[in-house]
């Protein structure tokens with residue numbers, strides 16, 4: 001019997017070829033996310049689903065699909081959109097795409113950090129508004145990275161890649177997390193392990209790289225922001241809800257921190273209007289993994305996961321919970 005594989009939004013051809021070899025492929029393909037009802041309708045009878053981070057896949061989606069559903073492959077490393085426990089109860093394997101997006105996301109985190117510390121957006125807006133300007137020694141001064149401390153929350157794959165890049169800019173590395181990193185990683189990055197409060201107090205720049213979980217929702221809240229230096233810059237390329245966006249907008253407006261650089265937002269695709277009004281904020285529309293090479297690799301990995309499970313083999317990159 002041919003297996004039915006539902007792809008909730010179009011993926012690169014290379015991935016489709018892998019999927020077509022594993023079953024009959026249906027690409028939903030709209031230029032917008034499926035609604036919850038459309039998702040349930042689309043997955044009916046599916047053996048495999050290739051999902052995107054805006055698809056909320058829970059037990060009700062597994063029920064709508066039917067008992068033949070074997071695998072849900074998220075085309076993202078973050079899987080906060082998937083109820084992994086509920087799917088496990090339905091004996092559905094969940095996979096994600098770790099590793100292949102590390103460099104692209106770390107590059108963007110550094111790009112955003114530079115954008116806010118060197119006021120690139122502000123400068124570009126000035127030029128595009130055809131405002132008069134001349135070079136002088138006090139014009140549009142930013143902050144250098146050399147010698148500054150970068151505090152990393154979550155020294156996983158992307159956190160480490162950001163630390164490596166920051167070291168090349170002459171930054172010092174501190175990090176926090178649920179546990180210490182391997183001694184070899186600490187040694188390579190000359191990274192100091194700190195408690196979260198200490199890290200927030202000590203860092204000139206803070207970059208967030210933990211997953212969104214019940215423990216990390218609003219990890220950066222009003223209290224955390226009050227611990228940061230008045231000159232500190234917050235970079236978030238993890239998930240929007242890790243930061244309380246309203247509290248962040250207030251802290252920035254009141255000058256309690258120096259700036260922010262955000263790739264992700266609490267209620268995507270919306271952005272808190274308070275943030276849009278501020279000059280000391282660099283913004284990107286969830287572009288962390290958005291290179292041709294990386295998105296192709298992510299889709300290919302997701303397709304290989306589906307093909308493995310439907311072929312009776314272990315998944316390449318399973319989510320273990």
Ligand code: NDP
Pocket residue numbers: 077078079098099101105153154155156157158159176177178179209210211212215216237238239263264286287288289290
């Ligand atoms: P990893 O799993 O390699 O790293 C995550 C790190 O966060 C681990 O070190 C983990 O530690 C740590 N962590 C977990 N819980 C906490 C906590 N409560 N407090 C502090 N640290 C914690 O994942 P990646 O580095 O590959 O990806 C990280 C996240 O980045 C993804 O989950 C995703 O949400 C986001 N992302 C965003 C992208 C974008 O486009 N903007 C692109 C790619 C990823 P432990 O070992 O204890 O679990």
Ligand code: DGY
Pocket residue numbers: 053075076077078079101288289
């Ligand atoms: C992820 O992989 O979690 C990102 O948010 C998209 O690449």
